[in-house]
Amino acid sequence: MFKITTLGYNLKQGIKTLFKSKGYSLAAVATMTACIFMFGIFYFVITNLQNMMENAEKTVGITVFFNDNLTYDRIVEIGDEIKSDVRVLKIEYKSAEETWAEYKEKYLSPELAETFGNDNPLENSASYTVYTTNVDYQSSVTAAIRNIEGVRQVNSAESLTETLQSINRGVTYVSFALILLLLAIATFLISITISMGVSAHREEISIMKLIGATDYFVRGPYIVEGLFIGVIGSIIPIVLLRLSYDKLTQVITERFSSSFEMLTFLPASTLFKALIPLSLLIGIGISFLGSYLTLNRELRRID
Amino acid sequence: MAYDVEKDAGRKIDAPVIMFENVSKSYQKNMPALKNVSFEIRKGEFVFIVGASGSGKSTLIKLITREIKANKGKVFINGRDIGRLFRGKIARYRRGIGVVFQDFRLLPDLNVYENVAFAQRVIEAPAKEIPNRVAKALAIVGLSDKQKSFPDQLSGGEQQRVAVARALINNPTLLLADEPTGNLDPSNTREIMKLLEEVNRRGTTVVVVTHNREMVNSMQKRVIKMDRGQIVSDASKGGYRYV
Structure with missing residues (x-):
């Protein structure tokens, strides 16, 4: 169980490590940003497509x-x-x-x-x-x-509804597969970042362990570092997506609405109400999982 | 609060602090680092473990700190078979042992005060008690005036003193020193050995691994000599002579 002082120590050390290994941290934040950004794009596509399909189905x-x-x-x-x-x-x-x-x-x-x-x-x-x-x-x-x-x-119009349903299913499956793939890549890259961080501090960690530090204590700063990467890597793409969504939907609507009657987009407020907590959850979840599992493996090597 | 090894061991007051029972350890097949080693070190003793490189001294220390496990035999520390310690209990076990290394192993980004306080942080000691304890430990090693210095601003002898202060701050019952004077000149060597004797006088069992013959011969303490993974002699007030 962590004491308040240990929590303060972990926060301080976590931030210190984040800035100390700037290169790795930046790479991890960039990876997380790219993954959450892609996730956001897929989320837009799935949600809007489903909405369009539902609207179309209603007219059948x-x-x-x-x-x-x-x-x-x-x-x-x-x-x-x-x-x-x-x-x-x-x-x-x-x-x-x-x-x-x-x-x-x-x-x-x-x-x-x-x-x-x-x-x-x-x-x-x-x-x-x-x-x-x-x-x-x-x-x-x-x-x-x-x-x-x-x-x-x-x-x-059974054949029409079947077509709509199969398009809907296909888009959902493909998007989920791509999202899972991206999340796996992000977890892997976070794991590499933390591994490199641990390697750079191997000597320090071995000293800590020899003077009686528990694995929880050693893990603390790295977990904090991972969480910061997760939070920063989620906020950046959310901001980018929010700034570009209205512009993007406006351009698509102007260009294609005459060809595709059912081309309508959900308002940004509806989408981001779910996307913001989802992105933060994924970012924090992945970085926590990635750093926790990696640290477990790495700390067993430094006994 | 420091880990009380004796309490954890069930208050076996009469038990030796260290007891090896027919211990063997190999890192590779048919290349034993330790062969059937048995010995005891009792509370309050000051013991030198000597021998050439590859004689098994470092393996012995690693077995005591539980960095490695014996392939055969048992290692008891304060009456407890440490080969049976769960991984999660090792950290707490180590808090009862102070360790000093040849290369000091100080954290270069921390100053003297922070390096010593770090050992207290690691065991999650109450924050308000740390300054007082660090001050006492630094006073024992005579470095009260160097609290703000960083390791690279200190001499080798001073760095080793900081390492001793860090090893002592958690009130260990056992202090292990692995070649503590290996990187020091004769004058600093004498100072560090005086310091370790002082620590021993205060009640801590001290085990020093070394191949500094002059120092061992001058101190007239118990000497366990190792050769090719075996104990070849064990003498109280012994010496370390060329064979």
Whole structure:
């Protein structure tokens, strides 16, 4: 158990060691900065992509058509039955008249539309558009609606949702793999930095151990040094990412929003609320783990 | 608070401070550094361990400080078999032993006061008691006026005095000195040996490893002579002669 004086000693020595081995410390801070910066970039990409996917999924609905000459009351009943399913988020009704009006506006010239007069060639095209709470429920909800009496046809965009889901999964897996790789590299480099620090102070450590210093006491300053590297190496990329996020999203939106409708970005405040503690946790965690494990190994060599 | 080796050993007052029982140690196969060594050193003794290079003196010291473990036999310090010490207990065990080296092993970035105080910091002694204890230790070695000097500003003899003060500050029951005068001129050698005798008079058991014949012969203390990993003679008020 550390006493307050020992804690003070460790802090003082840790800072001293940090400045004494400036070269190693700078290299470790730079590595940590690069890793957390990359982590931040991947975090932006994953979070924004997931958000875009979720938005896109929300616009993918199931369209339900009814048997010919079904009464409006029965259509309302069918609507209530669909709404009672907990997997259903909302339903929107579109009458045959609305469908025809929309069709005319979208696909027919005014002259051609006028030739139809008051006739509605889509008079059996009243429909519900059903949105599920989660895109994964689309196929099961579609099957359930098909069994309702009075339902003629159910169209779902299963292939589109499957594509969106697989893109989402792919991006998440690749990003996680890359993040893990970066974290492993950072841990390795921190370990090398601490190993070099210990080698440079081998004589001092052996004296400390011969006069009765416990491993905890010897480890203290190096752990503090590692934690400082972790904190500094996390703060720098957070600041850099915060300064560049708005500018970057603005440039991307200006260039590509006309080609990709679903290109929308989360506000910086939402992203950084999670990214700041996450980056600090990773930075401090990696440096603590890296220095602790390395010191355990190195101190066994100096007995 | 210094580690009380005797208390830890269960107050075996009559037990020797150091007892080797048929101890062998090899670093490489078929090249023993120590062969079946047995001896005892009792509380309050002043003992020289002598022998040529490679005779096993340093191995003996390393076994006592538990830097290495014996391959065969047992090493008892204050009645405790230190071969059975858990790794986590070694640091506390060492606090009961003061060690002085030929090359002084002072920390070059710390001044005299800080070097001695460091031994107290390491054992997490109460901060407010450290200045007083350091002052006393430096007074014993006669360096009260050099507290602010750094090791490279001191003579070899003075550096060794600082090392002795550092070894004494935790009130060890045993002081090991490995070639303490190896880097010193005759005048400083005499001063350091006088200092070690004084430490011994105050009740600390002192073991000095050396091959300085003149010094050993002049002091008339117990002499354990080693040759090729074995004890070849053990004489009270002995000498160290050419064979």
